Amino acid sequence: MRMEGARIAVLGGRTGLLGQALTTAFGRAGALPFPLSRRDCDVLDPLSVEQWLDKNDPDLLVNATGYTQVDLAEDEPDQAFALNGSVPPLLATLAARRAIPFVHYSTDFVFNGRKRTPYTEYDEPNAVSVYGISKADGERGLLKLGYERTLIIRISWLFGPGRTNFVKKILGLADVHRKLTVVNDQVGSPSYTPDIAENTVKLLEKDATGLFHLANSGETSWHGLANTAVNLAGKDCTVSPVPTTAYPTKAFRPSYSVLDLAKFTRTTGITPRRWEDALRQYVLGDLGLGA
Ligand SMILES: NC(=O)c1ccc[n+]([C@@H]2O[C@H](COP(=O)([O-])OP(=O)(O)OC[C@H]3O[C@@H](n4cnc5c(N)ncnc54)[C@H](OP(=O)(O)O)[C@@H]3O)[C@@H](O)[C@H]2O)c1
Structure with missing residues (x-):
């Protein structure tokens, strides 16, 4: 689709970590983004979304909302399933009625983490947490609905400006502790939200539909990510690796969930930059840290 002048509704665009980056990227691409908060329309109330769509007539509907608290979801499965499972097909139905694309x-976390090579779009989801199962439920609902102008993008390990995230939390802790311990037996693909947003634009410009994996290139553990961020920021703090068993959490997390980006690269001709380069931009640029 042509971005220039496109009216884009970004649900979660006002306060969400990814939604804010999407709003910026759509604006940069020449589109007219509408960042929406739950006060503009509550996605759990489809009528409020429909009314907003009727009034504002967007050319694209983007869902960057979600129930994202992985551990809390174990105690609040109904809320997680409502937002992550039921809402996506309802939103796609509204997009289908208007014949506009839906992202x-x-x-x-839809994967169980037992693989040791990057997960492709052909690997079967087999989630091991309420959060992961609820997100897989949302994907299944969209596939069952079968609206052909739907783009589902699996992403992972987000960091970026605008809202708290793992990297920001670690840098805050490094200000007040000389030593930190972070798990090193969970491996994934860190993703800088502005890069995810810009590469979403690239997929839309190619009229991509269906399922795609998207992240920054490369892989690391939470320890690797934390240690690199602390070093980049020049903090006087030692980050030591520990096993997951040192930090029991309510939700089980996959030990390996690296995403294979080949389909994205085949479709757009773009290889996302490495996570270390994106992290440098976040820590030194956005956060203004570093020696
Ligand atoms: N964060 C990650 O590492 C990660 C990794 C993989 C996939 N994802 C997926 O990426 C998407 C975006 O994640 P994120 O980290 O950017 O999420 P986030 O920062 O938690 O933002 C979620 C957004 O959804 C909004 N929202 C929640 N309930 C709503 C409702 N009923 N009506 C309208 N808006 C509502 C929130 O508004 P309030 O601010 O008012 O609550 C917030 O703006 C989600 O689908 C998530 O599952 C995230």
Whole structure:
């Protein structure tokens, strides 16, 4: 689709970590983004979304909302399933009625993590947490609905400006602790939200539909990500690796969830930059840290 002048509704675009980056990227591409908060329209109330769509007549509907608290989801499965499972097909139905494309984001946590090579779009989801199962439910609902102008993008390990995230939390802790321990037996693909947003634009410009994996290139553990961020920021803090068993959490997390980006690269001709380069931009540029 042509971005220039396109009216784009970004659900979650006002306060969401990814939604804010999408709003910026759509604006940069010449589109007219409408960043929406739950006060503009509550996605759990499809009528409020429909009314907004009727009034504003967008050319594209993007869902960057979600129930994203992985551990809390174990205690609040109904809320997680409502937002992550039921909402996506309802939103796609509204997009289908208006014959406009629909973009939705899913997660590497739909996989159980037993593989040791990057997960492709052909690997079967087999989630091991309420969050992951609810996100897989949303994907299944969209596939069952079968609206052909749907783009589902699985992403992973987000960091970026605008909202708290793992990297920001670690840098805050490094300000007040000389030593930190972070798990090193969970491996994934860190993703800088502005890069995910810009590469979403590239997929839309190619009229891509169906399922895609998207992240920054490369892989690391949470320890690798934390240690690199702390070093880039020049903090006086040692980050040591520990096993997951040192930090028991309510939700089980996959030990390996690296996403294979080959389909994205085949479709757009783009290889996303490595996570270390994106992290440098976040820590030194966005956060203004570093020696
Ligand atoms: N964060 C990650 O590492 C990660 C990894 C893989 C996939 N994803 C997926 O990427 C997507 C975006 O994640 P994110 O980290 O950017 O999420 P986020 O920062 O938690 O933002 C979620 C957004 O959804 C909004 N929202 C929640 N309930 C709503 C409702 N009923 N009506 C309208 N808006 C509502 C929130 O508004 P409030 O601010 O008002 O709550 C917020 O703007 C999600 O689908 C998530 O599953 C995220």
